[in-house]
Amino acid sequence: SDVEPKQHDLVTHRGFKLIHGTHDPNDVDQIYNLEIRDTDVFVVTYPKSGTIWMQQILLLFEVKGDVTAVSELNNQCNADFIPWIEVKGSRQAFITAPSPRLRVTHLQYQFMPAALSQRKGKVIYVARNPKDVLVSYFHFHKLANMLETPKDFDDFFEKFMRGEVFGSSWFEHIKTWYSHKDDMNMLFITYEEMIQDLQSAVERISLFLGKELTGEQLANVVRHSTFNNMKKIPQANYEQVSGDLLNHRQGTFMRKGTIGDWKNHFTVAQNERFDKVFHREMEDFALTFIWDI
């Protein structure tokens, strides 16, 4: 019998998992051919790695740290000003948008504009230790209506390990991007570095983007992008995102913002299995993560 696809159904397109109600595979295929301007910036993340945090920082750069000026740039939510390029309708808007075009994406490298590999535009890759990503993604699946509510943590753990989630495998995602990082203008930064020293992280990002901000303006960017302060800013914390997308009764987007919450969720056996997979998948990549503090 014909079963109507659901909003949250996953669609496998060229080996990559998209969300039926959110993404159009044909549209996603067109991203590759987009013309890129030198002023374009793409924030690339696997889901739950600090996307909205980087959105907030880039937005604050645009207003030189003056948070009261943010409302002039966007109305409801930071994502209105810095949207996901892969979401339906977003590609068309990108083509005609004025500079600077700031975008975020969860896509793997092979879908992205080929021009990025000719050193056009800039890419900021934010990586987070994948155990915390898994835990954050588990909780987000309960909150987000476009993602299927997991049966329980163990069930979600298996799905994540098999890459049966939007964004597919965490390992594949980081490997596709990291192996091309020297072909493009890329800043590679981790969530944990940002947690441990936000001031230095903001300075690195500022330098990479060629922003000329005074010390005071930079301090304001830092101040308004801490976890506690973002939690108080409705545009930044996604509180105003429609109830059709987020079930706000199930929790908050700004959930915990810490390193090492996986220890409160993983069993010893799950942790051992994860370590083995991590070691096997990442052995050719000189990448280290901070797993706890």
Ligand code: A3P
């Ligand atoms: P937790 O669920 O572990 O709390 P994304 O934006 O990619 O979906 O990532 C969301 C994760 O980033 C959530 O993690 C959220 O709390 C965290 N986050 C967002 N802003 C943050 C900030 N300013 N400081 C620390 N963590 C932040």
